[in-house]
Amino acid sequence: xxxxxxxxxxxxxxxxxxxxxxxxxxxxxxxxxxxxxxxxxxxxxxxxxxxxxxxxxxxxxxxxxxxxxxxxxxxxxxxxxxxxxxxxxxxxxxxxxxxxxxxxxxxxxxxxxxxxxxxxxxxxxxxxxxxxxxxxxxxxxxxxxxxxxxxxxxxxxxxxxxx
Ligand code: GDP
Ligand code: MG
Numbered sequence: 001x002x003x004x005x006x007x008x009x010x011x012x013x014x015x016x017x018x019x020x021x022x023x024x025x026x027x028x029x030x031x032x033x034x035x036x037x038x039x040x041x042x043x044x045x046x047x048x049x050x051x052x053x054x055x056x057x058x059x060x061x062x063x064x065x066x067x068x069x070x071x072x073x074x075x076x077x078x079x080x081x082x083x084x085x086x087x088x089x090x091x092x093x094x095x096x097x098x099x100x101x102x103x104x105x106x107x108x109x110x111x112x113x114x115x116x117x118x119x120x121x122x123x124x125x126x127x128x129x130x131x132x133x134x135x136x137x138x139x140x141x142x143x144x145x146x147x148x149x150x151x152x153x154x155x156x157x158x159x160x161x162x163x
Contacts (some may be wrong), residue, residue, distance in 0.1 A: 003052035003163045005045075006079035009089035010072060010099045014119040017146040018089060019043060019056035047156040052163065055083070069102065076103055080110045085162055089117045090133055092126050092143070104136035113162040116141040117155060122148055 007015045023043030041056040057075040079086050088107055090100050107114045118130035121143035130143035140158065144151035 002084050003050070004083045005052055005054045005085045005087055005159065006083035007054065007056050007087045007089060008072075008076050008079050008103065010097065010103070013089045013091040014146045015089050016041075016056055018087075018117070018119065018144075019054055021146055021149065021152065022054050047160050050160040050163065052160070055079075069099065072099060072103060073106065076106045080106070080112060084112065085159060086110070086112060086114045087117055087159075088114055088138065089119050090136075092118050092120045092129050092133075095129070096133060096135060100133075100136060104138055108137055114138055114140065115155065115159060115162070118143045119146050121145055121151060123150075 007019055009015055019041060022045040024045075043054050043056075045052055045054050057079060076086075086107060088103060090096070116133060116136070116138045118133050118141060121127060121130050122145040127143050130141070133141060142151055142155040142158070144155055146152070
C-alpha cells in the first residue's frame with residue numbers, strides 16, 4: 001500500500017506541528033542531495049483504521065531569497081514525485097503570500113490529489129479569512145488548527161477518502 005502523504009509549504013506555517021499531531025512521534029530520516037541539505041521526517045499515522053505515512057519537508061537552507069525559493073520548489077517537486085497525496089499548508093495569519101502562489105502554481109500541474117490546509121484557524125472568527133486561499137485555484141481546502149486540533153477531523157476524513 002502506498003499511502004504516502006507529503007506536507008509542503010513555506011517555513012513557519014505549522015507543517016511540523018501538524019506532523020507531530022498526525023504521528024505522535026518524530027522519526028527522523030536525514031537525506032542529502034545535490035549539495036543542499038534537506039531533512040525529511042517520516043512518520044506513521046492512523047485515521048479510522050487506515051494507516052498512512054507522513055513526510056514533513058522541513059529544513060530549508062535559507063541564506064538568500066533565491067535559495068529559499070529554489071529549495072521550496074525542490075521540496076514540492078519531490079513531493080509531487082514521491083507522494084500519493086500532497087498536503088499544502090498555508091497560514092491564515094499571514095494570508096496568501098507570493099511563495100504560496102508559487103507553490104500553488106506547481107501543485108495545479110499535478111494530477112495527484114492536493115489538499116490545502118489553512119492552518120492557525122484557532123477559532124471560528126478566522127474561518128472567513130481562510131476562504132481567501134481559494135484564490136490559489138486549489139479546491140480541496142480545510143481550515144484547521146494544528147495546535148488545538150480544530151478542523152483536523154474533517155481533513156482526515158477527506159484524506160483517507162482520497163487514497
Ligand atoms: P513549520 O516551519 O512549517 O514546520 O512550522 P512549525 O510547525 O515549526 O510552526 C511554526 C510556528 O507556528 C510555531 O510557533 C507554532 O507553534 C505555530 N503554529 C503551528 N500551528 C499553529 C496553529 O494551528 N495555530 C497557531 N496559532 N500557531 C501555530
Ligand atoms: Mg518544520
